[in-house]
Amino acid sequence: MAFELFDHEGFDATTVDAIAKRAGIGRRTFFRYFDSKNDVVWGAFTEQLDHMREQFARRPADEPLMESVRAVVVEFNRVDPEEVPRHRRRMELILRVPALQAHSTLRYGDWRAVVAEHAAGRLGEDPGALRPQAIAYAALGVSLAAYEHWLAEPGRQLCDVLDEALSELARGFSLN
Template identity: 50%
Template structure:
């Protein structure tokens, strides 16, 4: 669902003016520590500001809202997702291409696995975040819809692109939830198994 944000700060255009006092990554880490200690709701923005050593007002220049903090720089990772889709072989069936890109998008280096899991657990088990996340998911879906539209010669808003986007998200969510509840399962396998379960459910041919 998300790559860690790559932790790259968007290079300042000129070196003029007052230097920045913090970074997205710094805020994110300080906040995440507090969230796991006291819980998301009982951590105030004042707490996060104090922990980061920055004014409360400044936090809002890095993140649009408290709910956006756990997602990090998700927007940056969507560019990568777009590339993954574009890089799929054109002769692959559409559903296969989308599925492979989704799987690739959620492949993480082994050492990043634990933190990714913690992050997703926070997001998927905190009601406020669960709700807020649909806005991120919408961006993610848009990337898929665009790709499907391009390959089928339709508009992104048409039924087929939207359908594929929504269903792909449904598969990913199913896999993620299973991943969180089953300690030693591979996310990649779960994505495949979700897809297989869907085909099976609809009584589809083996592909």
Template identity: 50%
Template sequence: METSRPVAVDRPARGRRQRTSHAELERVAFGLFAEKGFDQTTIDDIAEAAGIGRRTFFNYYASKNDLVWGRFEHDVARLRRLLAAAPPDVPIMDALREAVVEFNTYDPSVLPEHRTRMRLILNVPALQADSTLRYHLWAAAVAEFVAHRTGHPVDGLVPRLVGQTALAAAITAYRQWLDDESSDLTALIAEAMRLIGTGFTDEALTADR
């Protein structure tokens, strides 16, 4: 993975007991990943830089890969809540678009860290094996919403297709955002979700001239 100039990592004085958090561990780890590379950074490196023991690290994350994904299960639970809150009179694809856009809306102050996270997730081969399970959970949340609104079984073609299509749209928007640092993530997500809602008609796909 291409990285920018090395990021200095603040290391606490040896022997000082540190209080930490998920966010602090991620901050320290991302700094090390930028400095040394993901594959070259060990859990021991992260624990030492954070001023905690190796065993304490595992109180927060089961692995280095889990740290990069963050508290993903909590995030998927939030997506479910956003979908469940959609008024029943809002069309399914409109409700889905609004929920996915809200789910991917971040305060500008955290966007640099989020960009680092997503660049790792989408580009580091060692993280790709984890993506199957994580992506399945995300797509399943969408499928459950569609099944509830349509009466189809959750493992039926329609809910599964919408879930996988929405996932592909979100990932494509993220890749575009990573390639173009001047782009707006929320706008890209909204446009990607709008396009899948149109059914990819010629009119929808043709750029304004």
């Protein structure tokens, strides 16, 4: 709904008034459905994270930790082929519009918490400890690098790029 406005006018130039009018609701009502204009772009992300948590729980207990992370993150980002163009436009907004880039950091915190939680379980440490947090932060980082690369290179499959980036991470970016 509001995405047409973002596409045509740009995110910053699209006012909440315009979005509300387009949706046929009052401006005040808009802010009851979305905490902020930024949140329009991020749909039901929290629910998706529940799904990621389940995927982590399903991994075999003897699998190397970074291998689990790689597999789950790759699968988490697999989208229906016909949804790819929409996903692309959404991620273009998130990764390229400064306001969204900044705001998204807050959402990433929830994502990291899921990864850190699983890593902590595997390592027998507290989710707030250095290693689980470092792993979660690093996994997020290389995923974002993969997303940016995917946006810049229309030919490649997102999951392939993610797989490559997360494999490099598990390898410590060493040469061999």
